[in-house]
Amino acid sequence: MTNLRNIVIFILVCALPHAVFTNRARDNAVRIADRYIGSTQWSYASSHDTGRNTNKCNIFVADVFDEAGGGVPHRWFGLAGPIGAGEWGNPRSSYLTSDRCWTNYPTGHVGDVIAGGGHVGIVTGRRITTSAARYSVVKNDWGFRPGQTVTYWRYIC
Template structure:
């Protein structure tokens, strides 16, 4: 987790400090002293989803920002099937939820276009679930982590499938039914998904 690896010492040079991966902390004190906190040798609190490229402060990754945005927009009735919000009432809004999560996380959200130029709204669940469709800023992965986007394609009514944000090994936050945005287990509805789940991870 650093800019330059020193093969002789095994340390990582982060421009302002050296990081020791064995002990999981910097060997130099924070150059700003106690202004950065009482622990002057700390690295990013959660190195799985945060990084500290300069050795000065942890930077939130796009996955961490997506996760926090999903949690912030959770339990919102406006994403329910009956709500007039967004697409209007009697419309599924799982893709709208994911779209607004990405916007709140300052991550570019894919859109649909007519004739390649006329905006038609957020990418559909079917778009997210199509492994042949490239989504800029995201890569397909096989092992999901919190902050990833998961989608399954299956056509029904006004929807092309379902899309949500991964929050844990078997949990997601998404929108659907009369509940609006909500946390749910995975697979959804306590049953196997009606298709193959596709996981996408944002690229920092």
């Protein structure tokens, strides 16, 4: 009985704080992403971070996770911008699979990053995504529409 009690204590001490922090990080990312709905900061025409006339959905995801207390992989060991939508959409991305804070999941949950077809966003509800679109940050069913193939990544640190 003492061994069982020690095992339970070990699990609670080691696993529970990690699970609570992970849920808090995901909640923060969702709250922050939704706060930016309608913002043009990450629009195609905006000069934010990568200059005008560039897609910035990956920058949006990076900025949200930075603000939530997490982080995303960057190209060239942090000396260049965050990975692009194509890397997020690749379930075997070397950037993500070698980062201990990100893990690939077969299905998406609120707070996960969702990517495919050259676009990336954050799952912010049941079959709902918040992402930087051409003109502003939007909340819609992108990634959950019939015929779309997507990849999900979960921040676990």
